[in-house]
Amino acid sequence: MCGIVGYIGKREAWPILIKGLERLEYRGYDSAGVALMQKDSLLVYKKKGKVSELKNFVGDKNVISGVGIAHTRWATHGEPSDVNAHPQKSNSGEIAVVHNGIIENYLSIKKALIEKGYHFESATDTEVLANLIEDIKKNTHSNLDEAVRFALQEAVGAYAIAVLSADEPNTIIVAKNGSPVVIGIGDQEYFIASDATPIIEYTDKVIYLDDLEMAIIKDGNLTVKTIKNEIKNPYIQKLEMKIEELEKGGFPHFMLKEIYEQPRSIRDSMRGRINIQDGLVKLGGIEKYEDKLLNAKRIIILACGTSWHAGLEAKYFFEELAKVPVYVEHASEFRYRSPVIYDNDLVIAISQSGETADTLAALNLAKEKGATVFGVCNVVGSSIPRATHAGSYTHAGPEIGVASTKAFTAQMTVLLLMCLFLASSKGELSKKQMQDILSELDGIPEKIEKALKTNEEIKKIALKLKDAENFIYLGRGYGFPLALEGALKLKEISYIHAEGCPAGEMKHGPIALVDENMPVVFIANKGNSYEKLISNMMEVKARKGIIIAIISEGDTHVKEIADFVIEIPETSDVLMPFVASIPFQLLAYHIALLRGCDIDKPRNLAKSVTVE
Numbered sequence: 139m140c141g142i143v144g145y146i147g148k149r150e151a152w153p154i155l156i157k158g159l160e161r162l163e164y165r166g167y168d169s170a171g172v173a174l175m176q177k178d179s180l181l182v183y184k185k186k187g188k189v190s191e192l193k194n195f196v197g198d199k200n201v202i203s204g205v206g207i208a209h210t211r212w213a214t215h216g217e218p219s220d221v222n223a224h225p226q227k228s229n230s231g232e233i234a235v236v237h238n239g240i241i242e243n244y245l246s247i248k249k250a251l252i253e254k255g256y257h258f259e260s261a262t263d264t265e266v267l268a269n270l271i272e273d274i275k276k277n278t279h280s281n282l283d284e285a286v287r288f289a290l291q292e293a294v295g296a297y298a299i300a301v302l303s304a305d306e307p308n309t310i311i312v313a314k315n316g317s318p319v320v321i322g323i324g325d326q327e328y329f330i331a332s333d334a335t336p337i338i339e340y341t342d343k344v345i346y347l348d349d350l351e352m353a354i355i356k357d358g359n360l361t362v363k364t365i366k367n368e369i370k371n372p373y374i375q376k377l378e379m380k381i382e383e384l385e386k387g388g389f390p391h392f393m394l395k396e397i398y399e400q401p402r403s404i405r406d407s408m409r410g411r412i413n414i415q416d417g418l419v420k421l422g423g424i425e426k427y428e429d430k431l432l433n434a435k436r437i438i439i440l441a442c443g444t445s446w447h448a449g450l451e452a453k454y455f456f457e458e459l460a461k462v463p464v465y466v467e468h469a470s471e472f473r474y475r476s477p478v479i480y481d482n483d484l485v486i487a488i489s490q491s492g493e494t495a496d497t498l499a500a501l502n503l504a505k506e507k508g509a510t511v512f513g514v515c516n517v518v519g520s521s522i523p524r525a526t527h528a529g530s531y532t533h534a535g536p537e538i539g540v541a542s543t544k545a546f547t548a549q550m551t552v553l554l555l556m557c558l559f560l561a562s563s564k565g566e567l568s569k570k571q572m573q574d575i576l577s578e579l580d581g582i583p584e585k586i587e588k589a590l591k592t593n594e595e596i597k598k599i600a601l602k603l604k605d606a607e608n609f610i611y612l613g614r615g616y617g618f619p620l621a622l623e624g625a626l627k628l629k630e631i632s633y634i635h636a637e638g639c640p641a642g643e644m645k646h647g648p649i650a651l652v653d654e655n656m657p658v659v660f661i662a663n664k665g666n667s668y669e670k671l672i673s674n675m676m677e678v679k680a681r682k683g684i685i686i687a688i689i690s691e692g693d694t695h696v697k698e699i700a701d702f703v704i705e706i707p708e709t710s711d712v713l714m715p716f717v718a719s720i721p722f723q724l725l726a727y728h729i730a731l732l733r734g735c736d737i738d739k740p741r742n743l744a745k746s747v748t749v750e
């Protein structure tokens with residue numbers, strides 16, 4: 139939610155900032171803006187809408203500067219507008235701030251500043267922070283870094299900020315609490331960004347600030363300290379990311395590219411972790427805490443959105459294969475309840491971005507209550523893996539399309555591996571059973587390649603259904619979380635209302651919605667629930683619903699019942715969700731495309747949800 143970028147050094151800042159904003163646009167696209175340092179003043183351009191609109195607005199205006207900060211916004215305080223866009227300036231126009239997060243006590247600070255004569259143009263909490271810094275700077279006659287430090291001692295809430303002051307033209311101050319920020323270190327130049335994607339093409343040396351830390355970049359030098367003024371010796375990390383991973387590689391949208399990447403991303407998430415011959419799984423990241431997993435009486439999964447759906451699939455994995463009860467919690471609910479946690483509970487926090495505020499807060503609550511917490515995250519070095527005791531990364535590579543696709547299947551891969559490790563260590567699965575599951579898992583990328591070949595067929599189905607106003611998705615067992623995920627994918631990118639539901643629950647309510655205009659998508663692969671699903675399908679057919687069925691290759695029975703079928707390679711129940719995810723993702727993609735939606739940047743959404 140909101141992306142910040144900054145540059146200070148010997149190059150032109152503008153192209154670096156704009157390219158950086160484009161890379162971070164997945165974090166929000168309600169408005170974009172830059173502040174460029176001039177000799178003794180700040181040049182600020184900002185515009186409602188996407189980065190492309192900012193570029194058009196700036197056109198050939200002056201952008202010459204070697205120091206600047208920039209922002210792409212997901213609106214929280216104040217509607218999307220030019221005035222509410224960042225950078226926000228102080229009353230004198232001398233201080234500019236870009237901010238990702240929320241200053242929770244901004245109203246009381248604002249009130250105090252108004253009493254001192256300050257006025258406010260925007261509805262943002264960030265303008266309050268800019269004026270607080272200005273007020274402190276003037277009254278204490280301090281440098282920018284000290285003024286920011288004092289201001290942050292007053293501010294309560296989450297922030298990643300970058301600050302400029304017109305009277306210190308060779309300085310950028312960066313600070314963090316709760317929201318992420320990375321600083322790239324070049325040769326006498328520094329790059330600042332909410333994640334490493336805007337930095338990777340200039341340097342692979344980065345530091346991640348910790349909470350309540352600030353970086354003072356001044357006259358070519360970098361100092362890191364806490365906001366309590368303790369000097370820190372930052373750890374410089376090497377980035378492993380590749381630049382090609384951040385580009386569309388010939389695909390019209392990141393989402394489509396990421397759907398097609400799944401054979402690779404699943405392989406990468408398994409690589410080095412499975413030994414089929416010996417029927418073994420090895421997860422280096424949890425080795426030190428293996429006993430906590432082995433002795434867990436129950437597992438609590440914390441996640442949001444698509445990651446929550448991966449967690450729900452994991453419940454089915456762990457309960458069937460490892461015989462451990464699993465509770466899957468919406469992080470946003472868990473954190474505000476009084477959850478009961480026992481010493482021998484193991485908590486798993488799942489998050490693609492590793493930055494989701496609710497998941498982070500929920501896992502911190504579980505930690506406070508004494509639980510051991512594992513993370514299953516995609517973004518290396520992000521906040522959640524740093525807050526957990528142990529964990530395993532999903533090696534899906536950067537996911538840029540706002541709708542999560544390859545992260546979902548990579549999360550399921552890692553969760554299944556954790557489950558298999560536990561099941562075999564506990565003796566719930568024999569060596570032979572482990573060998574069988576692992577070798578089938580190893581073959582999943584190939585089955586996904588085949589499932590991707592349904593693309594043309596799905597395009598035709600999408601053309602017939604694109605004008606539907608509602609959809610129902612039904613599944614049983616491993617197909618139920620998938621039904622939820624299928625519905626979520628469709629609604630978030632096509633804006634069609636869609637509901638996922640256990641097929642057996644349909645008769646308890648949702649069936650009232652079925653008529654000749656209602657498309658009902660069934661996950662009807664050959665498996666444990668096949669016969670029952672056919673009965674549910676007949677119930678929909680009797681009410682003239684439009685049936686779209688995802689079936690196992692060669693199933694002729696469902697073909698006779700359904701209006702449309704999508705055939706996917708047959709797999710065991712446990713591994714079905716990996717293959718059956720593909721048609722869901724493609725169906726949502728093609729319907730959204732035909733409806734003219736902005737697929738990679740759906741309205742009102744952002745990829746990294748760093749607000750509650």
Ligand code: F6R
Nearest residue numbers: 443444445489490491494541542
């Ligand atoms: C759906 C989607 C969201 C995220 C959710 C959690 O396509 O992307 O529902 O899954 O915001 O995000 P992470 O996994 O980053 O914690």
